Amino acid sequence: MMNLAEYRRTASRLADYLPWAALVAEGIVLNKDGSLQRTARFRGPDLESAVAAELVAVTARLNNAFRRLGSGWAIFVEAQRDEAATYPDSRFPDPASALLEAERKADFEEKGSHFISGYFLTFTYLPPAEDAARTETWLYEGRERSGVDPNEILRAFIDRTDRVLALLDGFMPECYWLNDSETLTYLHSTISTNRHRVRVPETPIYLDALLADQPLTGGLEPQIGNAHLRILTIVGFPTVTTPGILDELNRLAFPYRWSTRAILLDKTDAIRLLTKIRRQWFAKRKSIAAILKEVMTNEASVLIDTDAANKAADADIALQELGADYAGMAYVTATIAVWDADPRLADEKLRLVEKIIQGRDFTAMVETINAVDAWLGSLPGHVYANVRQPPISTLNLAHMIPLSAVWAGPERDEHFDAPPCFSARPKARPRSGFPFMSVMSATHSWSGRPVRARASCSPAWRSSSGATSGTRSSLSISAAQSGPQQSPWAATGMIWVAISPKETNSLSRSSRSRASMTCPNAPGRPTGSSPS
Template sequence: VDEERRAAFEEAGRHFETDCYLTLTWMPPADRTARIEQLFIEDPADVPAAFWSEHLAYFETETSRARDMMADLMPEARFLSDNETLTYLHACISTARQAVRAPSVPMCLDALLVDTSLTGGLSPRLGDETLKVLTINGFPATGEPGLLSDLDQLGFGYRWVTRFLPLDKPDAEKTLNTYIRNWFAKRRSLTSYLREILTNEPATLVNTDADNQAADADEALQALGAGHVAFGYSTTAIVVRHADASIAEDQIRAVERVIRGRGFTCVSESVNAIEAWLGTLPGEAYANVRQPLLNTINLAHMAPLSSLWAGPEHNAHLSGPPLLMARSASSTPFRLVTHQGDVGHMMVVGPTGAGKSVLLSLLALQFRRYPDAQVFIFDKGASARCATLALGGIWYELGLDGDLAFQPLRDVDSDAGLAVAQAWVLGLIEQEGVTVTPEVKQAVWTALQSLGAAPVAQRTLTGLAALIQMPELRQSLEPYTLAGPYGALLDADED
């Protein structure tokens, strides 16, 4: 079964997982500004010993606040370790896929991470691979969440980078006011103004497009003033690379088809390719800055929030691999783990014939991958019979017409067996409508103790009913003895 599933998985082509990173960048103020701030500090003890340590502490505090704000919506988001950070930075500038460990002796990042040469020109190369960069220039008139989610369906690897340079509220207001004035000035031409002055009659022809654009900018200014959104400069670029230049060209065209199909305008970089690629690197705030002003709602629409989750890499409770590896509708695989903490409950719901029994049998088969695993299946309709026999398991056909029967009171001679038997018998009595009182519990306990002293073959429900003195209890147990309809299944003298 595993080999057939492996072959079917590999026949589907290459599979990719999506890793999402949020890089926070902050430019500290100049030292001259910090020295001016010291003039307003009266206690010399409050003056920091070094500006960089104060800036680092401030940056760590603000990034922790950002993480706390995302904790409720994205609880799986976490800070990268030193090794993970270096591995991520290395993957952005190198064609080699490897883990990078933080050195014990601190050293500069350029000496630690750079291992691949960059060749410029109209068709740049990173090592032996051709670089292709696609930059988004224009945006559709309306947006919606997951606007670029179709990129997840592509069957090749790429880097999708969205850089957002937020503006302070005063700077954003100044920029929007400039837009309003510029568009308002275009409502009427200079000739129209002169004609109005000379004739002393108001102009009737107005550039309605400029008027609408001015109103749109004014609406954005109102939203900014109310604190509903923030504004900034956004640059979105997609990077693909491949050793074969023709394949890289085909891949960038596939990306372009998806983006243009969503109403965006974009450009495949040539002269500006190196600048555009540099703009995709973490922490780079100057290269390839695009000027269109974007609000935070539109930014959220473009964020990769709908990426398919590939599932946990291991089962933490069982200390092993995932239960199974599955194939999704896109190129992303899925690792199934049914445990949440130490709880592995699950329920499968679906219409008749949809494959629920096949899925449950597959899960049972895959559970055998864990050491010392045991599987017990209570099956209706014998849907798991084939899987059980294929693994060399034992299949029991339960039914009143079969030869299989049980002796549930066999182990009442031990303390553990006695406790289990009393709970089970009291459940049968209660199911028959008899109220379980302390007197009932004592009567059942005394009878079970006496039954434990009898030979094993006599430890049956018929024997228990004979030892119980209360007629009401004997009558409630009668359906489960040989005198009742279920005795052939539950009142045997051996298992």
């Protein structure tokens, strides 16, 4: 007989395990359990150019924002790394420049050459049960409605998340809420290896079935589509953390998802939990036999479990920080997911991630039996799978999350309305894929080449790189090479000085070609130098 049931009784598809249900407002997703979630895209400061005091100040302000949230709230911080497969289109005035650009484009689009990183912050809030909400209405008089108002809950959620993001916007170089299309595109990127934009449907509901475009195969080594999925979970933390302790993950040259979930606790709930932990560790200082011996002999035991005493003292310090409102408490689960069509390459990628994490005194575990639950727990909005029980401080959370980002400059030159002049392969793969020298109020840069390199290569490269615009955006000054009597500066390479756009416009064409520079600190440096 045909099965005519309206609903399936068992979960059999990936969509059945996804938490997302519908879009109820701009960028706000209603989940199946009644919770609301909202995602923002951000870019943290660059650790390569930040001093220690700046890092401490940034993490302190981040901790100040996180500790304001309590029970019912969850935070998902995710870093995604993907290949940068797009190259900006350009027009060149002559075939030689166009040929050079074609070679640069082919080199850039080489597989595995350039990667981009995206950073996302998701807030999830589960409103209290209706019985508790109705009981709360008894404390107020003059309300028009006595029941639960979903619109009021939605407005309160929007207001609270706006306030928290305003705290982060003060020190984040880039921080904004995602709209409907960007939200769906981000959610799709967490459950699929395909990277494309997702259009908002006319009726934005049943998001789980809309976004799941690849099947999930479970087991000890799960697969998502044709890609083999490998999951790594952090289960142990070092005794001391520092800002950006896992920043080395931002330099990996392969795609991955690094997700950190924090299920926050109210102050009363955290005090109750820490008090229980302190009592249990304090009771473990002495065994039952030692306690009976003390009762029978009326003498205190000399030997105690020092490890238990230290952990009880650590819980007491956490209670002091919580009582002074220095930090909050949260259940934190950090997960890194890598994938590849070749299972051996997927295992190799996971080993590289494990090497970095364990090199920072973390304890990591490669997921096998729990691999599917660990992957589900990394999805934004999923707060029930793979929960790590021991709580940690929100200040340690601020140290662990992917806060830093290598700044590659703007993706487009707004002054000349043109793409970047050139692309390069820096030590750290940048966010936009184009290490672009930004010309602002004051910018300094240096470009060098190998010793004895041909001096004519640099001006030709700069000329062909800037052929798309009518004027150059930088003043290049280099030392001359005059046979055996060349100056020491000429042997070390050229110097590239960047000046502001306003000054660039005021320069005449002749002054640019006759630029020279002196350096009194350089031994044997001639008074002037010829243009390169």
